[in-house]
Amino acid sequence: MANNFYVSMSPHFHSGDSVSKNMYRVIIALIPAFAVSLVFFGWNALLVTAISIASCVLFEWLIAKFLMKRPCTICDGSAILTGLLLAFNLPSNLDWWIVVIGALVAIGVAKMSFGGLGNNIFNPALVGRVFLLVSFPQQMTTWPKTIFQMKVQEAANAISGASGAVADATTGATPLALIKAGQFDQLPSYLDMFVGNTGGSMGEVGAMAILIGLVYLLVRKTITWHIPVSIMATVFIFAGILHLGNPEAFVDPLTHLLTGGLMLGACFMATDYVTSPMSKKGQIIYGVGIGVLTVLIRTFGAYPEGVSFAILIMNAVTPLINVYCKPKRFGRLKK
Amino acid sequence: MRTFTIGGIHPPECKLTAGKSIVEMPLPKQAVVLLGQHIGAPTQAVVEKGAVVKTGQLLAKAGGFVSANIHSPVSGKVNKIAEVVDASGYPRPAIFIDVEGDEWEEGIIRSDKLERECKLEPEEIVRKINEAGIVGMGGACFPAHVKLTPPPGKKAEILVVNGVECEPYLTADHRLMLEKGPEIIVGIRILMKALNVNKAVIGIECNKPDAIELLQHLAQPYPEIEVMPLKMHYPQGGEKQLIEATTGRQVPSGCLPIEVGAVVQNVGTIFAVYEAVQKNKPLFERIVTVTGKSLTNAGNFRVRMGTPIKELIDFAGGLPENAGKVISGGPMMGKALASLDAPVAKGTSGVLVMDEAESKRGQASDCIRCAKCVSACPMGLEPYLLGALSEHKDWEGAEKVHMMDCIECGCCTFTCPANRPLLDYLRIGKAKVGALIRSRKQ
Incomplete structure (x- = not known):
């Protein structure tokens, strides 16, 4: 009998979990939000997403x-996920070549130059998005109206008899831009904001769809509740205090939660494994930091939206959080 | 239902042999009795080549307080004292005995009659346990009498009986509880007397409802013995985790269980104590689960120490064609064997034959910092960080983040989606950090 056995150290069992399984689970969780973007922005949404994913994978x-010169890693799904998240952070009417530049920055600069998946400091999709925002501010902040908003407008025009009088008929302000301008009375209803019938980046508008994805991730134990809940709670409490202090100047906290990239950021961008803290305590501090920074930037900063910046800033703080926030250790103190 | 509070995982159970009664294994032709079957000082052989020995006769004497006698598992003639590759993969000294008949040492009571009464004084009990060479039979092999002798100033308050068997595949303790329940209860009462404690708790995971029910029934006349069903949760059979699950107390980092007044003994050890004290029988046989998905006759066997593992596999139906790995112990903490000539020792709780397909490790990739190892670690450590520090040989840094607290349960490696061999790095780190600490003390 030949004794040719595998000899290795224990454990000899593995959970069967893998990097790609985790990535594909997140991609599955993004399907509802993608469906919402297709409903409200039509074929453009599909086009931008396809270009973004294809160029991320290609780069x-x-x-x-x-x-x-190392083994191909595109099968792990992380490039597809980056492409998907980048597309979700873009307006659906963006020119294709701008999308390609965003993908190059996301994959080339933010991810691969650090050594690929697992070694990057900043969330690649957000780096791509912020790069485009500061490089192409005009294109990146011209938001198409949703298909339904345009239908409503057509109907209104037909009734009033006006035709083609409105020059910017296909684009409109996002709720956050309205808030920045102080036009609280023109904000869409909560219901519109919840289902996604507002202007904005194509993947961020549908709060409900994103929450469905979050529930899926929590059930599959891909992420834990700590980061999304701490971000949402912080934004709600902080914006709530401001609103109570001066309802004229500061919009109500629910609007903060439902508008802009907050939901998408809290559920899918901030929870990126690579760039978020390791301990539960650290994750809560990270979430609170993102929440506070988001409200500060939205309320007092130059930009109407601050989620991307808030997450990137907290990404930079993450290594420090990892040094100071340690998990609860067994038997660490006697009394 | 209770369990421990930090980390832990839920590996597949794979308890294929839970319904298989204990079967007596035939004697080997030659027994290979290792001289080191425990943690602590090595033993000194007291027989020479050519000596004729009886079953149960002393073969090697304990080499110190933390050490354990070794007795002959068979009767016959000492062929040689030479080295054999044991489960650790290293050649170790062993006594080779050519088996002739099965003649037992006088004084050992061979009847199965239950002996309830024990009139011995505590010191006398501990002495008998010491002489019988009993070690922790859950796998750690720590000499049992040492645990029964608390250091000065420390007092035991509770005896925690380990019937958890959280390792997948293994069913030896489960079968023992089912078939030797009354003996185990007597053994617990003997140990309570030896320790002078008035409380004992038997922790059993809830995947063994028959054992829980039986022991609850048997323990009814003794209100001081509690049978506690525990939630399934690996590594609950770890001493520190079990103490927390059953008593709520956390053993402080770097301390022994006696620090919180607890003494833990495995049910296998308790049965050995019963046999040693009530039947004068030294520890020379044990229950071994021989299992694997492709074994045709997997089961729980009563095996003499020194039986080559090859014979156990043959008895269980022979080595399957697709065997890729043979493990001494369970899949989470067992040791992969390099040679099937390795003999059964006091700590051999199981032999697991894995198929070729499940024997290979996955390809490791970069850490994606998902923190699953941090969530899984039952000691509340950061395996990703310890692994990285170990990889970069930063032993001082690893010491600061509590490398020595690692209990080598394998939860981190099990859970890692990037297939990183975290525990391999942690083992190296523990060895190096341990050496660093020792060199500082000198």
């Missing part, structure tokens, strides 16, 4: 093969 493959 990862090119860089891994020709620059880093």
Whole structure:
């Protein structure tokens, strides 16, 4: 009998979990939000998403093969996920070449230059998005109206008899821009904001769809509640205090929660494994930080929206949080 | 239902042999009795080549307080004292005995009659346990009499009986509880007397409802013995985790269980105590689960120490064609064998034959910092960080983040989606940090 056995150290069991399974679970969780973007922004949403994913995967493959000369990693799903999240952070009427530039920055600069998946400091999709925002401010802040908003407008025009009088008929202000301008009375209803019938980046508008995805991730134990809940709670409490202090100047906290990229950021961007803290305590501090920074930027900053910046700033703080926030240790103190 | 509070995982149970009664294994032709079957000082052989020995006769004497006698598991003639590759993969000294018949040492009571009464004084009980060479039979092999002798100033308050068997596949303790329940209850009462404690708790995971029910029934006349069903949760059989699950007390980092007044003994150890004290029988046989998905006759066998593992597998239906790995112990903490000539020792709780397909490790990739290892670690450590520090040979840094607290349960490696061999790095780190601490003391 030949004794040719595998000899390795314990454990000899594995959970069967893998990096790609986690990535594909997040992608599955994004399907409802994608469906919402298709409903409200039509074929443009599909086009931007397809370009974004295709160019992210292509850049990862090119860089891994020709620059880093290491095994191809596109099958782990992380490039697809980055592409999807980048697209979700863009207006659906963005020119295709701007999307490609965003993908190059996300994959090339934010991810691969640090050594690929697991080694990046900042969330790649957000780096891509913020790069586009500061480079192409005009294109990045011209938001198309949703299909339903346009239908309503057409109906209104037909009734009033006006035709083609409104020049910017296909684009409109986002709720956050209205808040920045102080036009609280023109805000869409909570219901519109909840289902996604407002202007904005294509994946961020449908709060309900994003929450469905969050529930899926929590049930599959892909993420824990700590980061999304602490972000949402902080935004709600902080914005609530401001609103109570001066309802004229500060919008109500529920509007803060339902508008802009907050839901998408809290559930899918801030929870990125690589760039968020390791301990539960650290994750809560990180979430609170994102919440506070978001409200500060939205309320007192130059930009109407602050989620991307808040997450990137807290990404930078994450290594420090990891040093100071340790998990609860067994038997660490006697009394 | 109770369990421990930090981390832990839920591996598949795979208890294939839970319904298989204990079967007596035939004697081997040659027994290979290792001279080191425990943690602590090595033993000194007291027989020489050519000596004729009886079953139960002393073969090697304990080499110190933290050590354990070794008795002959068979009768026959000492063929040689030479080295054999044991479960650790290293050659170790062993006594090879050619088996002739099965003649037992006088004084050992071979009847199965239950002996309830024990009139011995506590010191006398501990002495008998010491002489019988009993060690912790859950796998750690720590000499039992040492645990029964609390250091000065420390007092035991509770005896925690480990019937958890949280390792997948293993069913030896489960079967023992089902088939030797009354003996285990007597053994617990003997140990309570030896420790002078008036409380004992038997922790059993709820995947063994038959054992829980039986022991609850048997313990009814003794209100001081509590049978506690525990939630299924690996590594609940770990000493510190079990103490927390049953008593709510956390053993402080770097301390022994006696620090919180607890003494933990495995049910296998308790049965050995019963046999040693009531039947004068030294520890030379044990229950071994021989299992694996492709074994045709997997089961729970009563095996003499020194039986080569190859014979156990043959008895269980022979080595399957697709065998890829043979493990001494369970899949979470067991040791993969390099050679099937390795003999059964006091700590061999199981032999697991894994198929080739499940024997290979997955390809490791970069850490994605998902923190699943941090959530899984039952000691509340950061395995990703310890692994990285170990990889970069930063032993001082690893010491600061409590490398020595690791209990090597394997939850981190089990759970890692990137297939990183975290525990491999942690083992190296523990060895290096331990050496660093020792060198500082000198």
